[in-house]
Amino acid sequence: MTSVLLFFLAILLAPFYSAIILKVKAFFGGKKGPPLLINYYTLVKLLKKGSVYSTSTTAIFKLGPMVSLCAALTVLMFLPIAGQPPIFTFQGDIIFLLYLLGVGRFFTIAAAMDTASPFEGMGAAREAYFPIICEATLFMVLILFYVVTGELSLAAYFSAGQPAGFWQAAGAPLLFVVLALFIVLLTENSRVPVDDPATHLELTMIHEVMVLDHSGPDLAFIELGSFLKLFFYATMVTRLVCPVTLGHPAADLVVFLATMGVVYVAVGVIESVMARYRMDKVPQFVLTSFALAFFATVISLEFLK
């Protein structure tokens, strides 16, 4: 029951957290910024509207938003939120979930290619490229987690006090893992310095340009899906950064939500103080995450035994 409640709480809170990033950026820019509830207003506005479809598109264009939202929602059902056990879990679920997110990516790209727009093709090519390195990083981190816990599921990694166990087993190298996961978070969710969600030139976008032709509820699905995906990655980072459990579910939840806020603020700060990398420098940046995860895994498994 708690797991189901937390699942819906996550869906409810994800848009709010994403708004924190906007607020932080506005603060750095010396502006008042949009209200913290801006994403809810946007979603409601989009859901009320109808849609315009390009004459070039087919049914795949409509499948894109649905599949990516479906993937994000399913992933969330397997995610332990605030240390509570998730709704579903099974051995190997993390592999299934990463590939399910892959299905979402396949259809997002396919929907973009459906429009025959050169700009969307450009964005799609980048969307297909950068996450390859992220997957390598994630699997490298999984190897570390697997050897420490002997399990292959999100529930075993992020429930209750387990993240603290990683610190005990791996020690300081786990800092590398946190950093690597944070880079993956930035890449997978199209944040600065990989992608700039606020840019106004289609040529320089990745994710935003791929959804140019979507409108109305379709666009709302995409937006919600990306809020949830960011929430998923932020939860993993949060649980590693702050693995403490106070013993009481409500107290744990408060600590978790507060730490989540810190992670989102960190994303906002990075977005405010950094510029987006040149496109050909991005792979090097993302590769850093792989190198970090690789070192952390090899050091803690081979040398600290």
Next chain:
Amino acid sequence: MLAMNNFFLAVFIILGSGVLPLFFLWRRFALMKTIASLGISAGCLIGLIDAIGPLSNGVDLTASAPYLRAFALTFRMDGLSSFFLIAIFFIALLAALYSLHYMADSRKTVRVAVHYLFFSLLVASMALVVTAANMITFMLCWELMSLSSFFLVVYNYENEGNRKAGYLYFIFSQVGAMFILAAFGIIYSHAASFGFDGIAALPETAKILVFALAFIGFGSKAGVFPFHVWLPHAHPAAPSHISAIMSGVMIKCGIYGIVRIYALLGWHAPMFGYIVLVAGMVSGILGVVYALGQHDIKRLLAYHSVENIGIILIGIGLGMIGVSAGNPVMALLGFGGGLLHVLNHSIFKSLLFMGAGMVLHKTGTRTIDVLGGLIKKMRITGATFMIGSLAICGLPPFNGFVSEFLIYIGGFRGTALSQTEFALSLLAIVSLAVIGGLALACFTKVVGIVFQGEPRSAAAEAVDEKELSMIAPMVTLAGACLVIGVFPGVFAGMALRAAESLQLGYGRVPLAPFMQLTGNITRGVLLAFTVFVLILVLRAFLYRGKSVTASGTWGCGFSQPTVRMQYTGSSYAGSIIAFFGPLAPLEENHPPIAGRFPAKTHYQSHVHDIAERHMQRVIVSPVMAAFDKLRWLQHGDIHLYIGYILLAIVVLLFFV
């Protein structure tokens, strides 16, 4: 020959249907095609039903007949053979149906008739290869398979490129066969019999040599890097249903050979696992990188065969490491996943080749960058091709995911081992992840450029799909992808039963723990389906009574867009190819735009295969130079040739 009656009945029906067109039927084109393709299909169906037996009850069947009084032709059907037979007969069945409408040129009646002869020979010889139970039988069937497929590759022999491709394939298959023959020679010199049974008694040094030679020989058939050079040339040259057979099942006979020789050697040295695993990782990653750089859709699919052979070898390599490290679960996951991937790849790769064949049939071109928007008029081809693409990327809910999942779990088991095993398992997992990501990039490119967007040429506009015999196999294969992807239990069980007959010393394998893993996939997929249906309902509700209008694609302010502005496959893959620069050198030909009124320019790109390049430099050129010096031996004088034969016999008399 009592025990394998049904199997031989199937083989004879297949051969008979292939021979029949040559005698009198070739004058009646449509009748000939119908009889040949339906006959071959019927034979395959009988074989398919028969092959399920040994897998389910675990009883081996044997048949033997003396040949020329010198040796026996022996066949045995165990779990491993049956597993490969299922893939061979299933794909051949559908390919035969597909050929009914694909071979449409009624001016080439004789050629089509001959094609059916070699087609039936190829199917029959593949079935015999995987059941052959002594070395002579094996080599005979193996050569029959190589030769019949050679004649199918040069089906369109008017085209010089196709003749070259056939020649290249011929050399590779014969050199490969020489390596296998060398391995068998070493076995014979120790065991002094042609049987497979004496192999286990070989000394260990001989075993290493046998395995290395056999791995090169079988690897060149399977398309393991760097022996894959023939593959991207031969597959595009052959008619599409032949490409489906060759890429889907024929190259798997190489995998069969590797697995079989490993089982027969009965020596579980860690070195074997290391070799196979490393070869798998290299083939897997480089195969998909080269695939990304291709402009020809069938060539691209051919490189994906190299990639998938890599994935299969990763699974098998992990299995071998599991055996040598005394980890039965890892061993079974590796072998089971690898073998299941054999079946899975045969299904989705033939589906993709048939889809590519449909595109070629309708548009007359294989060039990706001149196509586009095909899915609007070829809905079923487009949809099934997309399912095949999702499956080959290893994405749920399709079959590719299941086998990769098993291999992943096997790899994770391996990370708990120490040192070399740990390092290799770690690399295997990361390679699988990278291969998956690259395959996704490659197939979003194919689907996106060929089937989506707007047509880039007139050829891509005037298309349709009416040929039932071509559509039905594609739909069947797409259905198989989904069924195995959602309910993998039975099929994983089949792969594990096949792994049982490798004599790993585990006896009858308990399936329950593995069924739990596959059951998890079913549950996860069904959960995702449920969520998807809910979203579908929600979407329908949200769009109720809303205004939905159609308009042009947003051109970012540009008011005169043309279809030529669309992103091309070359540019889509460009940045990833650049990342792998040293391994996949890109050659570009692009005169710069100059002057105030620039003239027309063009752009050409070609990704070089380093194996092809270096093989030319290191092997082909020196060999050619050496043979050039021996040219005087070949003078055209028949008397001297007879003298050579005489001399050879005399020399042999001294040694034997």
